[in-house]
Structures are given as C-alpha cells and as structure tokens.
Amino acid sequence: MRLRNVKGSRETIADSDFVVKDEESMKGKWREKFGNDNPIHIEIGMGKGKFIIQLAKENPNINYVGVEKFSSVLVRAIEKQTEEQLPNLLFVRMEAEYIGNVFDKQEVDYIYLNFSDPWPKDRHAKRRLTSVQFLERYEGILAEDGGITFKTDNRPLFDFSLEQIDEAGWIKDNVTFDLHNSPYVEGNVMTEYEQKFSEMGNPICRVVFHPNKK
Helix, strand or coil, rough: CCCCCCHHHHHHHHHCCECCCCCCHHHHCHHHCCCCCCCCCEEEECCCHHHHHHHHHCCCCEEEEEEEECCHHHHHHHHHHHHHHCEEEEEEECCCHHHHCCCCCCEEEEEEECCCCCCCCCCHHCCCCCCCCEEEEEHCEEEEEEEEEEEEECCCHHHHHHHHHHHCCCCEEEEEEHHHHHHHHCCCCCCCCHHHHHHCCCCCCEEEEEEECC
C-alpha cells in the first residue's frame, strides 16, 4: 500500500510533546515517564490511532504507547491526541524490529497487532509482525502474564500467524475467523481498517495468545 506523503508531518512529529523522540533511552523507564505504576499496553503499527485512542479513553488506569513507522499516518494520531489530551497515551515513531531496544524485559503488559502489513512474498515472511522472529522479540518484553491480540482481514496472513504461534510454542487463548459474528465481539474496539473492511463484508479474523512460560 502506497501512503501519501503529508506535508509538514515530520515537523509536526518533532514538535509534538506526545511523541517520545529519545525512545531507546526510555527502556525500563516508561512508568517513570507516565508518572505512575499502571500497566503498559502497546499497539505496534497503530496507523491513525483510532483504536489506541479509544482504549486510552476507556481505560485511564492503563498506560498506552502507540508505535508507528510512517510519519504520514502518525501525524493524524497526533492531531487526534492533541484534541483529546489523554495523559495515558504516548507515541513512538520507529520500526517494529527494534522494539527490544525501547522496552525492557517484562516492561510491557499487553501488545495489540491490528491489520499488520501482510508482506505477501515468501521471502519477506520474517518481516511479518506475527513471525516467529517477532514473537521472540515480544516475549523479551512481555510481563509474566502478558499476551497479544492480533486482528486482520487477510486470511493467508492469519493462517500463517496461527502456524507461527504454534511453532513458537505460544498458547492460543481463543481464535475466531469471523470476529463480528462470534461471542468474542463483545467489547471489541474497531480500528479504521476494521471498520472499512467489515463494512465491505470481509470477515475479521482474531486470535488472542500468550507465551508458554513453563
């Protein structure tokens, strides 16, 4: 998917107090940054921020960090957060592969992966955010009772993800191939893509899973 460049986005990001610029220096210090000991939830590839902003509004006792690599969409999330001024929400502009440089061991309580880039070519499989390689990175930062929720409308990516979860030895808590017509839809917060794709009639796949800590 080609993203349209937004003029002035990098300047907006640089000037925003909601974007952490020295993210690697924050490793192990995120609760200090938020000024409390609340749980930390992160969304990797948050897009324009609809999902994470809604969660932050609904859960003031949870700290949220939105991770996004594209300036052109991150700037939209900044605009929304500038209006909302939520004290429990910060953003980081970075590549997901460096997540272990930004969060310390057991510092993150939960991870959300929503409508991630499918990287359809086989040679790019390691770049998929649900690959075994990325699951290893997540396990390095998740708390003992931490877990992940992954949603997508891309069935091949979802099938690949289920295989990778098994290969990594993680435990699936629940799986649905049609979230909006399942018991798991209660309390579901939709992303921009989820709303768009579900309105088109595309079934939304979702899996909730966690590392096997045995």
